[in-house]
Structures are given as structure tokens and as C-alpha cells.
Amino acid sequence: MKKQLLTPLALGRLNLKNRVVMAPMTRSRAEHGSEAPTALNALYYAQRSSAGLIITEGTQVSRQGQGYAYTPGIYSREQVVGWKQVTQAVHDAGGLIAAQLWHVGRMSHASFQEQGAVPVAPSAIRAQAQVFVSDGMGSGLMAPAEQPREMTLEDIESVKQSFVEASRNAMEAGFDLVEIHGANGYLFDQFLATGTNKRLDAYGGSLENRARFLLETVDALIHVVGADRVGVRLSPWGTISDIQDDEPEAMALFLAHALDQRNIAYLHLAEWEWTGGQAYPEGFRQRMRSAFQKTLIVCGNYDAERGETLLAQGLADAVAMGRPFIANPDLVERIRQEVPLSEANPELFYGGDAKGYTDYPTHPAL
Known part of the structure; x- marks a missing residue:
């Protein structure tokens, strides 16, 4: 009998009906060309609104911030209108939803950039990784991430402003919260990690300097939407997207303390042990909980x-689940009733239409 997962949780100004969070998952089903959410996306999220909180797929804050085909943005009027459909559908179904605000940094391709511009990064270090690009016929294919250029101070200010505008757009679109994507080898993570940040200015070198861009952006969003509407995602020890860091624990604890002082709504930790990444060292969860x-x-x-x-040990307050939500729109009820979970088809994770997206049925016994 599961107990704590199904109990309410106060989060910022919100009251979650349970502690099962739908994790952010790229599904690449925004409208081609406009990168705006559609009625299909609204149905997908509404079907899963029994989660205590839904965190959307990564949502680029600008065209420069895009690195994968058919992912939604939140910087144009058309995109804001599209997201209004989504939030309305989720709220009508009794759910709560956060927008994950995203800039991929060097994990991009010229085909996504204005006039084929070069992607940006803290330092001009190319990712040994691939991105999902359009094949020009409505489908996608993998291509190498391109060589980025080092961001100027003006670039850093411009990206911060993109996040500010995106957070305003998120509030206009009806989101309950915003989450800054500081994980998984994307732009903020590139600043945090020693392997990708070789800067010699105020945004490189020490822990404090490498964390500066993220914390300045957090502060800017707090000013716009309030601390209790802001979450942050981190992924210490992550290696996805060719990210390498020599000080993962020191940075994670430094940020945890700094974010705790700012009274943000939540901190969201992405772990990668399940894909072959390093497990958290002994005692890290306790140290993080203290910070x-x-x-x-x-x-x-x-x-x-x-x-x-983990909930029983007091080492977490909520648990985000990703892939189980793909094939189990009624995941929370399946947990409650302890019925078997359906398996998702990975070939239908990215791109396409309703197949493998909104056509997974609820359990016949529920």
C-alpha cells in the first residue's frame, strides 16, 4: 500500500493533490513552423492531469534556444495562445502545470538559428553529441551538434531577458509555475560544469562565478513572477549531452544553499544512474536535504x-516520473490501485502524431 506518494503537498503557493510529478519529456509534437502547441498537446497533458504537478517538456525561450525539431517555444504570440489551450485543458481536468523554460546552448544546429547563425555557449567547445533536426519532410533525423561561439556579456544579458519574457508569457498563458532547466548538459549546465566553462571573466572559474548566470536568471524571474512560482532543475554527476564536471557535489550544494535562501518553490534533481551514469555518493542525499x-x-x-x-526517509518531498506517464495516462490511479503498468513504444517517443502520444488507454479495471 503506497502512502506518502498519494498524500497532498504544499509547494510554493500551490497545494498538490499528490506527490507524483509528471517529469518533463521532449516529445517533438509542436506545430511545424510555428513551434506552437496544438489541441493535440492539450489533450496529451490533460490526460495526465491526475499528477500532483505536470512539468512540461523543455520549452525554448527563443529561437536561439532551440536544439531539437518540433519542440514548442514560448516567445511568440502564437505559442502563448497554444499554451493557453494546454493550461486550460489541464486546469479543467483538475491539474496543475509548470512550464520548463529551456535554452540548449551549444546543443543546437544552424537550421534552428536565425539566418543560420552559430549556436552560443559559455566557451567555444563543441559537444560530442547529436541533436534531432528536421528532414524537411515532417520527420526528423540525428545530426552532430555544431561548433558554438563563446557568449559575450551582451549575449548573457540577452538570454536572461529571454527567460524574463518567457516567464511573463508563461503567466499570461496560465501556467502555475515556471521551471528553469539548469540540467542535462544544456546552457545553464554548460556554465556550471568545469568541462564546458573555460571563461576567464565573472562567469567562469570559481563555483560562485560559474553559478552566477543561473542565479542571476533565478533572481530576475523571482522579480517578475515571485519566488514561490519558480523551480530549478539540476543534474549533478550527469554526463548527458557530453557534459563533464570536476566539482559536481560542491556545485550542487552551493546552488542548493543559494536557492534555499531565495525561497524558491522547489528544486528538481535529475539523476542519470539508470542510463549508466554515476550514482550519488554516500551521504549526498542527506547533505542536499540539509542544504x-x-x-x-x-x-x-x-x-x-x-x-x-525516499519519501519515508525524508530525503525527497515528491517524485517525478517520466516514461511511465507516456503509456499510463492514469499512472496515479494505477499506483493507488496497484495495477500493472503498460509499456511505451520508444519508436514513437519523438515526433509524429497521436499514435504513441494520446492513444494509450487507461487500465480496463479502473
Whole structure:
């Protein structure tokens, strides 16, 4: 019998009906050309609104911030209108939803940039990784990430302003919260990590300098939407997107303390042990719990039992689940009733239409 996962949770100004969070998952089904959400996206999220909180797929704050085909943006009028459909559908179904604000940095391709511009990064270091680009016929294919250029101070200010405008757009679109994507090898993570940030100015070198861009952006969003509407996602020890860091624990604890002082709504930790990444060292969860006293969300191939264990130990307040939500729109009820979960078809994760997106049925016994 699962207990704590299904209990309410106060998060910022919100009251979550349970502690099962739908994790952000790129599905690449925005409208081609406008990158605006559609009625299909609204149905997808509404079907899963029994989650205590839905965190959207990564949503680029500008055209420069895009690195994958058919992902939604939140910088144009058409995109804001599209997201209004989504938030309305989720709210009508009794759910809560956060917009994950995203800039991919060097994990991009000239085909996404204005006039084929070069992607930006803290330092001009190319990612040994691939991105999902359009094949020009409505489908996608993998291509190498391109060589980026080092961001100027003006670039940094411009990106911060993009996040400010995106947070305003998110509020206009009806979102309950915004989450800054500081994880998984994307722009903020590139600044945090020693392997990708070789800058010699105020945004490179020490922990404090490498964290400066993220914390300045957090402060800017707090000013616009309020601390209790802001979450942050981090991924210490992550290696996805060719990210390498020599000080993962020191940076994670430094940021946890700094974000706790800012009274943000939550901190969301993405773990990558399940894909072959490094496991958290002994005692890290306890140290993180001490450093961050607000709502702590964990994410990393959790099932109900593993999540319940961390909640019972007081090492997390909520558990984000990703892939189980793809094939189980009624995941929370399946957890409640302890019925088997359906398996998703990975060939239908990215791009396409309703197939493998909104056509997974609820359990016949529920």
C-alpha cells in the first residue's frame, strides 16, 4: 500500500493533490513552423492531469534556444495562445502545470538559428553529441551538434531577458509555475560544469562565478513572477549531452544553499544512474536535504516503491516520473490501485502524431 506518494503537498503557493510529478519529456509534437502547441498537446497533458504537478517538456525561450525539431517555444504570440489551450485543458481536468523554460546552448544546429547563425555557449567547445533536426519532410533525423561561439556579456544579458519574457508569457498563458532547466548538459549546465566553462571573466572559474548566470536568471524571474512560482532543475554527476564536471557535489550544494535562501518553490534533481551514469555518493542525499529545506523533487527512473522509500526517509518531498506517464495516462490511479503498468513504444517517443502520444488507454479495471 503506497502512502506518502498519494498524500497532498504544499509547494510554493500551490497545494498538490499528490506527490507524483509528471517529469518533463521532449516529445517533438509542436506545430511545424510555428513551434506552437496544438489541441493535440492539450489533450496529451490533460490526460495526465491526475499528477500532483505536470512539468512540461523543455520549452525554448527563443529561437536561439532551440536544439531539437518540433519542440514548442514560448516567445511568440502564437505559442502563448497554444499554451493557453494546454493550461486550460489541464486546469479543467483538475491539474496543475509548470512550464520548463529551456535554452540548449551549444546543443543546437544552424537550421534552428536565425539566418543560420552559430549556436552560443559559455566557451567555444563543441559537444560530442547529436541533436534531432528536421528532414524537411515532417520527420526528423540525428545530426552532430555544431561548433558554438563563446557568449559575450551582451549575449548573457540577452538570454536572461529571454527567460524574463518567457516567464511573463508563461503567466499570461496560465501556467502555475515556471521551471528553469539548469540540467542535462544544456546552457545553464554548460556554465556550471568545469568541462564546458573555460571563461576567464565573472562567469567562469570559481563555483560562485560559474553559478552566477543561473542565479542571476533565478533572481530576475523571482522579480517578475515571485519566488514561490519558480523551480530549478539540476543534474549533478550527469554526463548527458557530453557534459563533464570536476566539482559536481560542491556545485550542487552551493546552488542548493543559494536557492534555499531565495525561497524558491522547489528544486528538481535529475539523476542519470539508470542510463549508466554515476550514482550519488554516500551521504549526498542527506547533505542536499540539509542544504535545501524547501520542496525537493527527485527524478531518475523511479517507480512507486523506490519513490516511497525516499519519501519515508525524508530525503525527497515528491517524485517525478517520466516514461511511465507516456503509456499510463492514469499512472496515479494505477499506483493507488496497484495495477500493472503498460509499456511505451520508444519508436514513437519523438515526433509524429497521436499514435504513441494520446492513444494509450487507461487500465480496463479502473
